[in-house]
Amino acid sequence: MTIPVLHDFPLDPRCYSVRLTLSLMEMEHTTVPVDVFPGAKHLEGRYRELTPTGVLPVLETGEQMLVGMETILMHVVAGTVWMPPDDRWLRFASGPLEQVYVCRERSLFTTDPIDNHGARAVLQEVDDHLAVSLPDGDWLAGDRPTAADLAVYPAAALSRDIGIDHDAYPGLRRWMRLIKQLPGFVEMPGIPVFP
Template identity: 30%
Template sequence: MLTVYGMSDSGNCYKPRLLLSLLDRPFRHVEVSTRDGSTRTAEFLKRNPAGQCPLLELDDGRLLAESNAILVYLATETPFLPDDPFERAQTLRWMFFEQNAHEVSIAVRRSLSVYPERAGVATPERMALTLQNGLNALGVMERHLADHAWFGPGRPSVADIALYPYTATAGDGGFSLEGFPSVRRWLADLEALPGFQPVGWAPTEAA
């Protein structure tokens, strides 16, 4: 059985859990956290020297880190990752956008807002910068979604799953989605997919 090591309250760790639920694939969740030091133990560092989660362990013991790499692996040969090279590249493009523009602003501002231990680095300048950059990222998404149902090629894809968690929880970082109707429609459509589980969900036993 697949094992996903991750934090229940991390959007990045939620991504593979959501995809596995949408695919109706059984897996085991093991709670680890960058906040309590459990990803910095010698045992965990043997699994991922970067000391980060999520981390996917395959049945044969192979290990894969980085949330979007895990999504691509799990989605291969499923409807969530296109076979056509150009459509696949377009899907990956949005996943790169998520990491390079979206996550570094919206997720970071959320982290600075909700984790007390990060209050010391939540300077007014950094909060203002992440707010503006996050609004810019949401604007890019809004313009795309005004003419497209999904970030995948006409259907839900790993790009949608990558972008969903920190968009859905953007309010935690002080972002309002009121001015982004297409983004709000997209969130509702993804939440209506069979097998959807909300942000923060993790099975307590083998699914």
């Protein structure tokens, strides 16, 4: 059996979603760090062949080369309890949530001013869903944690990097604490283990 290889940038929340999922699923894998900043290695050589736009993460399974968080998550959780009932929140993580990722990348890697209004609106949508749609539930897509939660979690947890305080989002805060309590939870720079 081939051990999957994850090509990963440790500071990228999309890559972290995959690392977190693999850890919670106790899926054996090898991680190969990619020097995205300042090296831009994801835009040259082998990575340019795999993903012309430089999208990470990339997961080599032995049979397939999977590119991008949503594709990888859908593949690794297929047929498991981590599979969400629909792909709404996975699409949300690859779509509207990109506003949070882009704002954070600008904050971390440039001196450009950031405008976090779009990111705030996106996080408010998640908070509203958790606080209103699921008053007795704890998870984005039902009564148990799924890859949907793991896809959205990093952007929410790292939003302080762009000046968004979690105090304004009670549903989000409660949900993030629950994710940190899952067996196998792993941290990343900027996301401590303690609740």
